[in-house]
Amino acid sequence: xxxxxxxxxxxxxxxxxxxxxxxxxxxxxxxxxxxxxxxxxxxxxxxxxxxxxxxxxxxxxxxxxxxxxxxxxxxxxxxxxxxxxxxxxxxxxxxxxxxxxxxxxxxxxxxxxxxxxxxxxxxxxxxxxxxxxxxxxxxxxxxxxxxxxxxxxxxxxxxxxxxxxxxxxxxxxxxxxxxxxxxxxxxxxxxxxxxxxxxxxxxxxxxxxxxxxxxxxxxxxxxxxxxxxxxxxxxxxxxxxxxxxxxxxxxxxxxxxxxxxxxxxxxxxxxxxxxxxxxxxxxxxxxx
Ligand SMILES: NC(=O)c1ccc[n+]([C@@H]2O[C@H](COP(=O)([O-])OP(=O)(O)OC[C@H]3O[C@@H](n4cnc5c(N)ncnc54)[C@H](OP(=O)(O)O)[C@@H]3O)[C@@H](O)[C@H]2O)c1
Numbered sequence: 042x043x044x045x046x047x048x049x050x051x052x053x054x055x056x057x058x059x060x061x062x063x064x065x066x067x068x069x070x071x072x073x074x075x076x077x078x079x080x081x082x083x084x085x086x087x088x089x090x091x092x093x094x095x096x097x098x099x100x101x102x103x104x105x106x107x108x109x110x111x112x113x114x115x116x117x118x119x120x121x122x123x124x125x126x127x128x129x130x131x132x133x134x135x136x137x138x139x140x141x142x143x144x145x146x147x148x149x150x151x152x153x154x155x156x157x158x159x160x161x162x163x164x165x166x167x168x169x170x171x172x173x174x175x176x177x178x179x180x181x182x183x184x185x186x187x188x189x190x191x192x193x194x195x196x197x198x199x200x201x202x203x204x205x206x207x208x209x210x211x212x213x214x215x216x217x218x219x220x221x222x223x224x225x226x227x228x229x230x231x232x233x234x235x236x237x238x239x240x241x242x243x244x245x246x247x248x249x250x251x252x253x254x255x256x257x258x259x260x261x262x263x264x265x266x267x268x269x270x271x272x273x274x275x276x277x278x279x280x281x282x283x284x285x286x287x288x289x290x291x292x293x294x295x296x297x298x299x300x301x302x303x304x305x306x307x308x309x310x311x312x313x314x315x316x317x318x319x320x321x322x323x324x325x326x327x328x329x
Pocket of ligand 1: 049050051052053054055073074077079080100101102103104119142143144145172189190192193194198
């Protein structure tokens with residue numbers, strides 16, 4: 042049975058992968074920084090020498106989008122330099138394949154059409170820039186796949202959906218931007234897609250195709266629409282009002298439009314892409 046090593050596995054996506062592992066045939070091993078620090082090149086080499094793996098899913102990242110503006114070095118070490126370490130592992134371990142995660146924030150967000158993998162990038166934040174630099178490290182590698190996702194939420198960790206639900210009993214008002222448009226991604230759906238890809242490659246139903254792929258849920262919404270839907274489903278008392286980005290300044294600039302086209306991943310692999318409303322309801326049912 043092939044072994045799949047997951048790094049950064051205590052985060053949102055990592056914990057969704059843990060949740061689903063029994064549904065798939067591979068031997069999944071989950072690590073986070075305490076067991077395996079991806080910024081430690083020698084440690085990674087030692088770990089993979091003693092624990093050979095066929096796949097490495099890298100969920101570790103510096104994901105504090107606003108924090109990165111004041112900590113660019115820290116963000117760069119994890120989002121770019123550590124990816125160099127992972128690439129070096131691909132050289133040292135020729136049977137290893139890497140699935141690395143990236144973000145819609147590599148795009149400037151100034152083109153209102155579904156973004157394809159080869160559309161021009163142009164991050165407007167330190168987080169987006171460091172994630173793009175991490176992608177570039179893997180560019181053209183025959184055993185590396187990069188999956189860009191957007192607006193990730195899950196039952197685990199900190200995210201927009203959970204913080205909205207956390208306010209459900211509070212009878213106060215909330216302002217949410219309506220001029221940033223994208224698509225949420227339920228971590229369970231993304232975890233399922235990644236595990237399905239590995240399972241299909243292992244069973245010979247598909248080949249491992251390297252390169253950049255996009256995965257989010259289907260459909261389109263603004264953060265305001267998402268907040269309204271969370272509140273409707275969770276029966277929040279909070280009243281939500283639409284505001285413009287200019288009225289809610291944050292340290293990091295976000296793309297105004299970052300809907301990802303999923304055509305490539307759907308055509309290449311047998312992955313399911315549910316509509317965001319369907320998946321949101323599923324997640325909220327798990328949470329409540
Ligand atoms: N969250 C989003 O909205 C979003 C959107 C688009 C793309 N993505 C991308 O999707 C991927 C997964 O995101 P996520 O939300 O699941 O991230 P997350 O919840 O922030 O999880 C990242 C995990 O990596 C761990 N980590 C930190 N430094 C590490 C190190 N040196 N070695 C090993 N592990 C380390 C973190 O531990 P600590 O918590 O202790 O630091 C955390 O458990 C990332 O590549 C992210 O850029 C996320």
